[in-house]
Amino acid sequence: MSYDVAIVGMGAAGLQAAISSSRKKAKTIVMGRSEDSALHGAEVENYFGVLRATGKELLNIGMEQARSFGAKLLQEDIIEMSSSEGAFRLLSDSGTEIEAKAVVIASGIMRKKLKIPGEKELFGKGVSYCASCDCNFYKGRPVAVIGAGSEAAVSAELMTHYASKVYWVAEEVDASENLREKALNAGAEPVSSPPKEIIGDDKVSALVLEDGSELEVNGVFIELGARSTTDMAMDLGVMPTPDGEINVDKDFSAGVEGVYACGDITGKPWQVAKAAGEGGVAGEMAAKYARGL
Amino acid sequence: MSGNTVTLTDNNFDSFIEGNPLVLVDCWAQWCKPCHMLTPILDELADEMAGKAAIGKLNVDENPGISYRFNISAIPTMLVFKNGVMQEPLVGVRPKEDIKKYLQSKM
Numbered sequence: 001m002s003y004d005v006a007i008v009g010m011g012a013a014g015l016q017a018a019i020s021s022s023r024k025k026a027k028t029i030v031m032g033r034s035e036d037s038a039l040h041g042a043e044v045e046n047y048f049g050v051l052r053a054t055g056k057e058l059l060n061i062g063m064e065q066a067r068s069f070g071a072k073l074l075q076e077d078i079i080e081m082s083s084s085e086g087a088f089r090l091l092s093d094s095g096t097e098i099e100a101k102a103v104v105i106a107s108g109i110m111r112k113k114l115k116i117p118g119e120k121e122l123f124g125k126g127v128s129y130c131a132s133c134d135c136n137f138y139k140g141r142p143v144a145v146i147g148a149g150s151e152a153a154v155s156a157e158l159m160t161h162y163a164s165k166v167y168w169v170a171e172e173v174d175a176s177e178n179l180r181e182k183a184l185n186a187g188a189e190p191v192s193s194p195p196k197e198i199i200g201d202d203k204v205s206a207l208v209l210e211d212g213s214e215l216e217v218n219g220v221f222i223e224l225g226a227r228s229t230t231d232m233a234m235d236l237g238v239m240p241t242p243d244g245e246i247n248v249d250k251d252f253s254a255g256v257e258g259v260y261a262c263g264d265i266t267g268k269p270w271q272v273a274k275a276a277g278e279g280g281v282a283g284e285m286a287a288k289y290a291r292g293l
Numbered sequence: 294m295s296g297n298t299v300t301l302t303d304n305n306f307d308s309f310i311e312g313n314p315l316v317l318v319d320c321w322a323q324w325c326k327p328c329h330m331l332t333p334i335l336d337e338l339a340d341e342m343a344g345k346a347a348i349g350k351l352n353v354d355e356n357p358g359i360s361y362r363f364n365i366s367a368i369p370t371m372l373v374f375k376n377g378v379m380q381e382p383l384v385g386v387r388p389k390e391d392i393k394k395y396l397q398s399k400m
Contacts, residue, residue, distance in 0.1 A: 124367045124384030133325040136354075137366040203364075219366070234326045242330060242386040 003029045004290035005283070006090055006100035008078050008229060011037030013263025013275035014106035015062035017283030021104070022069035026287035029072045029098060031090070034059045036077075036226060038108055038264065039272055047272050058272070076176070077150045077226040078107075083236050088258065093150045093176035093227075101290035103236065104282050105246060105254065105261040107229035109270070114146060114222050118198030122220075126204025131155035131221045132231075135162045143219035144169050144207045145188070146195050152223040153179035156188040159221065167191045167215050169207070191215065229265065252282035260286045297339035301349040303358035310374050313347035315399055317392070318372040320365050322354050327386045328369045334389045338396075346396045375399045 004026035007014045010033060018030040034040060039055035050058070063073055076092035081103070083089070090098045112129055113119065119127055128134040131145065135158055142165040145156040153175035156168040160183075168188040173180050184190065193209035198220050200206070207215045230240040237256040240246050246254050246261040254261040262278035264270045287293075301309055301318060310316055319335055321328035332350075339348040353360040353368060363372055363379075371383040371392070380399060383392065 124370060124382065125364075126366060128367050129385070130325070130327060130367075133322075133327060133369075134367045136322075203366075231326055234329065239330060239333075242334070242388045 001029070001097075002099045003027045003072075004100065005029070005102045005104060005286045006031065006088065006098050007104040007106055007283070008032060008081075008090070009037070009106035009108055009263065010034040010059075010063070010073070010075070011039050011106065011108055011263060011275065012058070012062065012272045013108075013279035013282070014104070015059070015066050016276040016279030017104045017106055017262060017286070018066040018071040018073075019062070019069055020280045020283030021287040022066065022071040024284055024287035024291070026290050028070070028283075028287070029074060029100070030066060031074045031076055031078055031092060031098070032107060033075050033077060033226075034063060036108075038270065039275075042272075044272055047276075055272075078229070078232065079150050079154060079179070079227045081232045081235055086258070088236065093153075093179050095178050102258045102260065102286040104279075104286050105229055105233055105238075105259065105265060106263045106275075106279060106282070107226075108264040109244065110225045110228060112222070112224060114195065114224065116195055116197055118200070118204075119222070122198055122200055122204050125202060126200060126218055127198060127220050127222065129222050131158050131223060134219070134221075135159060138163050138219045140164050141218040142216060143167070143221060144191070144195075144215050144217045145221045145223055146170070147223040147225070148172060148174040149225050150175045150179055151225055151227045153183045154227060155221055155223040156183040157186045160186040160188055163219070165189070167207075167217065169193075169195055169209070169215075233259075233261075251285045252278055253285065258286075258289055297343050297348065298336055299347065299349045301351040301356070301359075303356045306351065306356075306359050309347065309349055310377055314376055315346040315396065316349065316374040317346060317396060318349045318351050318374070320351050320353050320360065320368055320370045320372065322352060322368055325368050330386050331369050334392065338389060338393060342393070342396060345400065373399065
């Protein structure tokens with residue numbers, strides 16, 4: 001399907017961008033999972049006009065508002081973004097393909113660390129947060145991929161092309177059926193006990209699980225949450241900062257024509273007021289750009 | 294690439310380490326996206342720290358010998374050498390100020 005504006009992220013920034021964009025008569029789609037938004041589990045009492053509300057309530061109202069102005073909502077994670085000749089192409093974890101004239105990145109900040117013993121100590125010595133960067137170093141060696149979402153599913157499948165054995169450690173897989181099947185069909189072995197500790201002296205030698213068992217692995221890939229948007233943004237020519245943030249100008253342009261960013265991904269403070277404010281401007285600017293106004 | 298950043302290979306690596314009192318070597322690969330985030334930072338550092346620290350870049354795909362010798366299993370990894378002796382490497386993308394402070398602490 002073809003749209004004027006595609007918005008990645010269904011939190012306060014993404015939904016406000018969708019409201020503003022569709023009110024400017026741009027054909028708008030917003031993608032992501034609202035329950036992944038940092039706002040989803042929050043209590044809000046510091047946002048103008050709202051005495052007290054749960055984040056979930058605000059998100060539900062925001063989704064209804066966005067729909068009422070004509071925006072389409074798709075509760076799927078984006079796993080690929082590309083651009084060619086002024087058009088952007090986005091692919092979701094369920095295989096939905098979207099084309100758009102402008103993209104708004106409003107996907108928030110992802111928690112990347114697992115916080116188990118050995119993770120910090122063995123980082124760079126077998127612990128990695130980037131399977132696509134480090135896959136080549138694990139040719140013919142056993143590895144574990146930890147994470148339940150699309151990032152882990154894609155990484156587990158990727159690692160089957162390199163490693164001698166791939167354990168996919170996830171208590172309850174959250175990735176789409178499509179990505180889950182791909183990883184399992186490629187040979188990744190599912191492990192449902194949560195990880196407890198990564199052990200090794202100078203190099204990773206095993207991953208200890210909560211149930212007391214040990215996986216003998218040389219690599220542990222920690223791939224939590226949905227696919228990293230900052231990683232995908234690079235495919236559009238946007239260069240994130242080392243902190244994983246995207247720098248924007250006053251119009252919330254991310255430095256590449258037709259690409260905008262707003263919300264937590266542009267930096268602190270991680271507040272709903274900032275996210276919504278930025279989303280409002282980014283959505284309007286993206287709509288104007290897409291419609292040639 | 295900055296004029297002060299030196300492209301290293303398996304062949305010129307050792308002479309570069311021996312020829313400079315303080316060296317940072319960025320181990321990277323073309324397909325590693327986070328590695329590209331470091332490039333402009335290191336180019337700036339190479340200029341700012343010219344005469345104090347030498348900055349080199351080593352493509353791990355094209356130079357497996359050095360990658361193997363230093364047991365590199367993640368990129369980007371920045372190897373740091375003081376008077377030829379390897380220091381604790383910096384793994385992953387780091388802010389420019391962190392890298393600069395680390396190098397200054399080794400002066």
